[in-house]
Amino acid sequence: MPFRLDAAAADFRESFEQLLHMKRETAEDVDQIVRDIIADVIARGDEALIDYSRRFDRIELTPETLRITREEIEAATAACSNEQIAALELARDRIVFFHEKQRPSDLRFTDEAGVELGWRWTAVESAGLYVPGGTASYPSSVLMNAIPAKVAGVERLVMVAPAPDGKLSPLVLAAAHIAGVDEIYRVGGAQAVAALAYGTETIKPVAKIVGPGNAFVAAAKRRVFGQCGIDMIAGPSEVLILADKTARADWIAIDLLAQAEHDTAAQSILITDDPRLADAVEAAVAARLETLPRRAIAEKSWSELGAIILVEKLENAVPLADRIAAEHLEIMAVNAEELAAGVRNAGAVFIGAFTPEAIGDYVGGSNHVLPTARSARFSSGLNVLDFMKRTSLLKCSPESLRVIGPAAVVLGKSERLDAHALSVAMRLGSGLGQG
């Protein structure tokens, strides 16, 4: 049974705080193991990758077979159905279209003092994309991680994916091909992250690593941060649905379960002002669970972490939504647009009854890599800017330096950084004076 909260209850505040701070994942303590793996890859390069792949993935590799060949990729693509390839291509085109609108503009201007200022955006030279193995190996995630990099202008996009027992998903390889990935290596885990960060004989290092992974991958990304850039550390996923009495209980139920079927640590929450809808949704979820292939996962998530919150008016859900800061926020209500406009913290908002969250996972065009575990309070979904960086530009003339330079001399002296002050004063033809 999911939690049932009522905003009119005396203990609501307390129950809501408990819901917010519920522990959904126990972090495995793998940091020590990961540290050793990284050091080993730095020391032994390809040889270490080959050893770990033998041990963890039961696959015998050589420096020559680390990289997946063009022929293998073509064979994988041929193994997919036409319908699947067409769906991936539709998704690709829509993701490209959306992300192209995120390309930032350079700027150069001269201000009142005559100082020329501005900035220039450039893409990172290379990026690495981690793709998990096994059941979490999703072609849609390949598109979502790779395409923003390519739209940003990243010249070398490298993918790594473990091949447990030698197996790789044909759809994942096809998606990589369709997204324009430049190199693919059959290696995973912390060792793959280390290879991307530090390089080996076969895998050249990259400037930024993105993509989800298990506890080992997450720990490795944290450790190599600084040597290269990383994206966010993905946590358990969540959906929050705001619905009024106009919403259909069966649609809400399947959307709650679409979140819950991901992972037992996923969280699905409904907030409604209609007690009858609340009951109907709970019943619809129970009924639907009976026939769901991933019932075991979805049922555990829903019964242990799911929640239905009753509020007096749906407007009252907005501040609660901001506290929850959900990765995905669906709004099915007559005033959906108005409610959407009022919410501040959410990864993505799905407005209206005909926008199930799964649309955003696959073909909406926006990115499905979104801030999880309440981090929408301070971070954004993956986007083109994650693969770019901004360089500031400054240019003073002798005249404009005369306007703003004296204040810099004052501040340099105040901070007791004499060379700072002098570097300006000398160009003004003066010393630091007696000050």
Next chain:
Amino acid sequence: MPFRLDAAAADFRESFEQLLHMKRETAEDVDQIVRDIIADVIARGDEALIDYSRRFDRIELTPETLRITREEIEAATAACSNEQIAALELARDRIVFFHEKQRPSDLRFTDEAGVELGWRWTAVESAGLYVPGGTASYPSSVLMNAIPAKVAGVERLVMVAPAPDGKLSPLVLAAAHIAGVDEIYRVGGAQAVAALAYGTETIKPVAKIVGPGNAFVAAAKRRVFGQCGIDMIAGPSEVLILADKTARADWIAIDLLAQAEHDTAAQSILITDDPRLADAVEAAVAARLETLPRRAIAEKSWSELGAIILVEKLENAVPLADRIAAEHLEIMAVNAEELAAGVRNAGAVFIGAFTPEAIGDYVGGSNHVLPTARSARFSSGLNVLDFMKRTSLLKCSPESLRVIGPAAVVLGKSERLDAHALSVAMRLGSGLGQG
């Protein structure tokens, strides 16, 4: 003596790689201590802050005296000279002007399929600014960290700064006031970071923490990341100067020393195509060091980490500059603009002889919090977007869902996420078929 490298030498490639990978900082292993401090602040709140302040800062606080009063801030401001206040205000106005141009735009559009898409930018609700104590307590850094937050629209901006022996820099308090900081607490170290992340009875938690600090502060920021957002972890600072024979050796020398005087781990590098300039700069640095107040620091940095690299043509410096990926890049050459346009990896570029780096530290208007330790390969200086986040918006109509929905059903089924596929199929009035 600084390193001298010659691009024409047989071993140049090797020497340059050594220069790039020179270890400039030995990270203190304080993670265990920091973990305990954070746990203690979570458990005991204000009481823990008061205990640590007694132990580390030799100051006796109460919950009532943690916060710095308006009267204290006014007294601090009054203790500064008019010249200093005017310089801070000039800097503030210029930083505001520059950063206002970084405010991003929201977007909403309808694509060919009839899907409404877009995004909305919002500021984080609250942010915390860490300001170090002692000699690294710079009023300019207060402006540079606080102003982007205020321009972004952060409603609650909290500053924390240790007060060793009860002392706080009046200029730092004045800068906080001038920048519009809302609350200031006299607490520092890992305990202050923990208070900002988790809150205490007196300090409410914030969504994002920025600002430089020592090894304890850096480790604490890494640890609380996820609970709240953090900015980059600041490493040792560097300047790279490209100069041809038209440049003045004494100006280059003072600019190299302005970097070196920050920290013994700072690094100053000159690349020139003029052997006589190289010699003249080395002599000018030696001469200037004689009279520099922070000689001990600057001399150690320059002699142990400084470098002069000779190239045949200054254009050849561009790929080296991209490898070095300097925080600060100064270009003093006839074709400075052209060279600047060619560089990809740099935190900020200072174009022409009249743009010493110190201008960017204080009054240029651009931010002086820039990517250090080669991280300009993948990150940008602090900016308004660091205090904002983007929420994606999606809205399908029954008609547009009919256009793109079937592909989502195909992909959902391919990923064996039946509830995903069903959530779309039900709205299309169909099941999952036999597929």
